[in-house]
Amino acid sequence: MRTEQPKMIYLKDYQAPDYLIDETHLTFELFEDHTLVHAQLVMRRNPARGAGLPPLVLDGQELELLSLSLDGKTLEEGDYQLSDSHLSLQPAGDSFVIDSSVRIHPESNTALEGLYKSGSMFCTQCEAEGFRKITYYLDRPDVMSKFTTTVSAEQHKYPVLLSNGNPIASGPEDGGRHWATWEDPFMKPAYLFALVAGDLWAIEDTFETMSQREVALRIYVEPENIDKCQHAMDSLKKSMRWDEEVYGREYDLDIFMIVAVNDFNMGAMENKGLNIFNSSCVLAKADTATDAAHQRVEGVVAHEYFHNWSGNRVTCRDWFQLSLKEGFTVYRDAEFSADMNSRTVKRIEDVAYLRTHQFAEDAGPMAHAVRPDSFIEISNFYTLTVYEKGSEVVRMLHTLLGNEGFRKGSDLYFERHDGQAVTCDDFIKAMEDANGADFTQFKRWYSQAGTPRLQVSEAYDAAAKTYTLTFRQSCPPTPGQTEKLPFVIPVELGLLGAQGQALTLKLAGEGAARGESTVIAVTEAEQSFTFVDVAEQPLPSLLRGLSAPVKLSFPYNRDQLMFLMQHDADGFNRWEAGQQLSVQVLQEVIGQHQSGAALALDQRLVTAFETLLTDDSLDQAMVAEMLSLPSEAYLTEISEVADVDAIHTAREFARNELATALYAPLWRRYQQNREVSRNSEYVAQAEHFARRSLQNIALSYLMLTGKPEVLAACLEQYDACDNMTERLTALAVLVNSGFEAEKAKALAAFAEHFKDNPLVMDQWFSVQAASALPGGLGRVKALMEHPAFTLKNPNKVRALIGAFAGQNLVNFHSADGSGYRFLADLVITLNGFNPQIASRQLAPLTRWRKYDASRQALMKAELERILASGELSSDVYEVVSKSLA
Ligand code: B3K
Numbered sequence: 086m087r088t089e090q091p092k093m094i095y096l097k098d099y100q101a102p103d104y105l106i107d108e109t110h111l112t113f114e115l116f117e118d119h120t121l122v123h124a125q126l127v128m129r130r131n132p133a134r135g136a137g138l139p140p141l142v143l144d145g146q147e148l149e150l151l152s153l154s155l156d157g158k159t160l161e162e163g164d165y166q167l168s169d170s171h172l173s174l175q176p177a178g179d180s181f182v183i184d185s186s187v188r189i190h191p192e193s194n195t196a197l198e199g200l201y202k203s204g205s206m207f208c209t210q211c212e213a214e215g216f217r218k219i220t221y222y223l224d225r226p227d228v229m230s231k232f233t234t235t236v237s238a239e240q241h242k243y244p245v246l247l248s249n250g251n252p253i254a255s256g257p258e259d260g261g262r263h264w265a266t267w268e269d270p271f272m273k274p275a276y277l278f279a280l281v282a283g284d285l286w287a288i289e290d291t292f293e294t295m296s297q298r299e300v301a302l303r304i305y306v307e308p309e310n311i312d313k314c315q316h317a318m319d320s321l322k323k324s325m326r327w328d329e330e331v332y333g334r335e336y337d338l339d340i341f342m343i344v345a346v347n348d349f350n351m352g353a354m355e356n357k358g359l360n361i362f363n364s365s366c367v368l369a370k371a372d373t374a375t376d377a378a379h380q381r382v383e384g385v386v387a388h389e390y391f392h393n394w395s396g397n398r399v400t401c402r403d404w405f406q407l408s409l410k411e412g413f414t415v416y417r418d419a420e421f422s423a424d425m426n427s428r429t430v431k432r433i434e435d436v437a438y439l440r441t442h443q444f445a446e447d448a449g450p451m452a453h454a455v456r457p458d459s460f461i462e463i464s465n466f467y468t469l470t471v472y473e474k475g476s477e478v479v480r481m482l483h484t485l486l487g488n489e490g491f492r493k494g495s496d497l498y499f500e501r502h503d504g505q506a507v508t509c510d511d512f513i514k515a516m517e518d519a520n521g522a523d524f525t526q527f528k529r530w531y532s533q534a535g536t537p538r539l540q541v542s543e544a545y546d547a548a549a550k551t552y553t554l555t556f557r558q559s560c561p562p563t564p565g566q567t568e569k570l571p572f573v574i575p576v577e578l579g580l581l582g583a584q585g586q587a588l589t590l591k592l593a594g595e596g597a598a599r600g601e602s603t604v605i606a607v608t609e610a611e612q613s614f615t616f617v618d619v620a621e622q623p624l625p626s627l628l629r630g631l632s633a634p635v636k637l638s639f640p641y642n643r644d645q646l647m648f649l650m651q652h653d654a655d656g657f658n659r660w661e662a663g664q665q666l667s668v669q670v671l672q673e674v675i676g677q678h679q680s681g682a683a684l685a686l687d688q689r690l691v692t693a694f695e696t697l698l699t700d701d702s703l704d705q706a707m708v709a710e711m712l713s714l715p716s717e718a719y720l721t722e723i724s725e726v727a728d729v730d731a732i733h734t735a736r737e738f739a740r741n742e743l744a745t746a747l748y749a750p751l752w753r754r755y756q757q758n759r760e761v762s763r764n765s766e767y768v769a770q771a772e773h774f775a776r777r778s779l780q781n782i783a784l785s786y787l788m789l790t791g792k793p794e795v796l797a798a799c800l801e802q803y804d805a806c807d808n809m810t811e812r813l814t815a816l817a818v819l820v821n822s823g824f825e826a827e828k829a830k831a832l833a834a835f836a837e838h839f840k841d842n843p844l845v846m847d848q849w850f851s852v853q854a855a856s857a858l859p860g861g862l863g864r865v866k867a868l869m870e871h872p873a874f875t876l877k878n879p880n881k882v883r884a885l886i887g888a889f890a891g892q893n894l895v896n897f898h899s900a901d902g903s904g905y906r907f908l909a910d911l912v913i914t915l916n917g918f919n920p921q922i923a924s925r926q927l928a929p930l931t932r933w934r935k936y937d938a939s940r941q942a943l944m945k946a947e948l949e950r951i952l953a954s955g956e957l958s959s960d961v962y963e964v965v966s967k968s969l970a
């Protein structure tokens with residue numbers, strides 16, 4: 086908890102460190118009621134900072150200093166200064182050794198930052214600034230050191246003792262204790278340090294690298310989970326191979342370990358050689374994890390593994406550069422998942438997520454650039470903007486440079502900066518130098534916040550056979566940035582003829598045609614491109630694959646959108662056309678609801694969906710994606726002022742109309758697919774994901790009709806399936822139905838069956854928290870009393886509170902403000918023991934600008950109440966104060 090007013094930290098104030106730490110020797114003595122940490126730091130003056138010996142200022146928080154010495158000489162009080170956050174002393178020469186001993190309390194560390202206990206095991210989370218809660222140190226990413234770590238603990242309770250690098254020695258100790266020493270040969274910043282001690286089991290495997298080195302692979306879990314690790318292991322091996330093949334990157338240590346822990350503030354952490362994971366991102370088995378969970382495990386395992394190069398071998402100079410490693414690594418894991426599964430489906434999912442959540446962040450009070458220029462609490466900047474928009478920026482570089490050019494750039498980046506802590510500018514410079522490119526203007530993507538708008542208009546000249554597209558870009562102001570300069574916006578596009586055929590693209594002034602799909606770079610505020618030899622009035626397919634993170638508008642009518650849905654050669658844009666059609670139709674119904682008119686659904690949407698359902702040659706996953714109406718959260722995001730009730734009513738009305746009108750084809754596709762599921766074993770592969778996704782979306786439509794045969798099918802699926810994907814969907818549609826007796830029975834049976842599996846119980850909480858039926862808040866409050874619920878476990882908070890406030894929009898935004906009051910109370914409570922989780926849960930309240938005046942007032946009042954509630958963590962303080970500014 087802060088004791089002084091939190092301070093803003095600025096990128097412009099960056100200075101290289103005064104001192105360096107060549108070697109770090111740590112010894113941990115773990116006990117039940119405290120832990121002793123002895124640190125020996127071999128230090129020297131940073132030659133880059135010139136002559137003179139300024140005071141050495143080490144970071145340290147919540148540490149009880151027991152002893153301190155400089156070059157072997159014990160320092161007395163008066164030889165150094167101590168504050169809540171720092172230890173300062175005066176070195177006497179250029180090179181010196183500091184020895185310190187501190188006492189810390191992992192057993193009562195509820196913030197889950199630094200060294201803490203998750204259940205009976207010890208583990209660490211040091212990124213971004215958690216290492217300073219372990220020992221006094223220069224806790225900044227540009228201070229890289231060689232670490233040796235000895236861990237000592239009671240043998241019986243903690244048979245497994247792990248840290249980064251390679252194990253070099255171990256042995257017994259008096260009093261039933263034992264110890265192990267690990268040495269990491271690679272220089273690393275403290276945020277990549279890790280330690281684990283526990284009673285863990287492991288599955289083991291090996292991987293032969295491209296230079297024929299054998300790497301031992303281990304996934305450690307608590308014994309009851311040992312049967313749920315194979316999917317993560319398979320994912321790890323695929324990731325290692327992929328990074329060799331696609332980026333030429335080989336693993337560098339003799340051993341790679343993953344440890345699953347239940348209490349973790351986020352998904353996982355890429356500590357060198359010893360990744361620590363939220364168990365939700367490791368454990369996956371057919372009967373307990375959904376298809377989505379399997380894909381998440383694959384993606385997160387890959388992401389953390391890829392950090393070994395993009396993050397660890399080449400790390401960040403300072404935390405403003407966070408997207409250097411995160412944006413790049415998200416891009417790398419997205420491409421990996423696209424290669425392992427369906428590329429188009431992966432892109433659709435990522436774009437839907439980006440447009441719903443990152444665009445909202447970019448339009449809210451916490452909007453910031455991909456490389457922010459200031460922050461109060463760095464933990465608040467692990468955001469959708471740094472991660473997802475950061476990944477989009479890297480994707481645009483790939484689009485502009487092409488595959489080969491991009492690879493040349495990444496090779497140069499890794500080669501030039503291996504072992505260094507660098508900046509986003511260094512990354513761009515490598516891309517430029519390898520390709521002879523100039524990305525000066527492109528770099529505005531790193532410094533300007535907000536989502537650009539791109540308005541497109543067309544002009545066809547039949548006599549001249551020319552077709553001109555005119556692009557106008559603008560970007561709304563964001564906090565601290567009123568004026569924006571034009572971005573470089575790569576637009577991938579194609580033109581369709583009247584028969585749906587792809588036209589050849591030839592730009593005026595260019596000798597050669599560009600094929601049937603091309604990328605043009607819009608760089609001016611307003612800019613036109615003319616295509617020649619265009620024999621007929623074309624229909625444009627714009628921004629294919631969302632080739633830039635912008636809001637595009639082109640005045641398509643509904644018939645044109647239906648045409649694109651069927652004929653666009655680009656799968657992503659076929660989906661996109663369907664989304665735009667759905668949005669137009671839903672917005673019309675929203676208007677009808679608001680004006681009190683009778684609701685009527687444009688039958689063209691029914692026709693379009695029917696075409697999808699009756700064409701068995703289409704990829705089933707694509708059909709499932711295209712049948713999914715835009716979410717309420719997305720409809721909120723694109724509204725000027727979101728009318729929560731109208732959005733919900735309109736969307737539910739449309740779903741009901743579609744279910745009734747398309748009952749027969751939905752039923753046919755459902756039965757076909759359920760039949761296959763019934764007669765085959767669960768397989769976690771793309772084509773099986775595809776079949777189940779269509780089956781499950783069909784079931785969710787069909788249940789809206791309330792027909793007895795659908796209920797029977799749903800209960801059959803619930804009872805007889807062999808996997809969590811089918812079971813959870815059956816449960817979810819029951820929970821959202823009016824079949825009260827069946828619902829209660831299924832919920833009780835599920836909870837009884839899975840009561841000892843916390844990850845499955847998380848799903849059980851989420852399904853109920855997200856149900857839009859009236860009385861949502863009451864249900865959530867009741868569920869908080871359930872024995873499986875605890876606020877101390879971040880997964881539980883996300884499953885119940887996060888799902889309610891983030892997905893159950895009608896209930897959360899109840900006009901009486903009860904949802905807001907509930908969330909604010911919770912944030913105040915969470916602030917007391919886990920500031921990072923408290924701050925995360927605040928996000929829905931920061932979106933107050935989107936709502937009507939009365940809801941705005943209610944939301945702001947709750948933010949003010951939080952601000953006045955007493956001692957706030959810097960995490961919560963920053964979000965609340967910026968939201969009210
Ligand atoms: N690098 C970590 C995130 C750490 C978050 C600290 N508050 C996980 C990841 O992005 O891979």
Ligand code: ZN
Nearest residue numbers: 388392411414
């Ligand atoms: Zn990451």
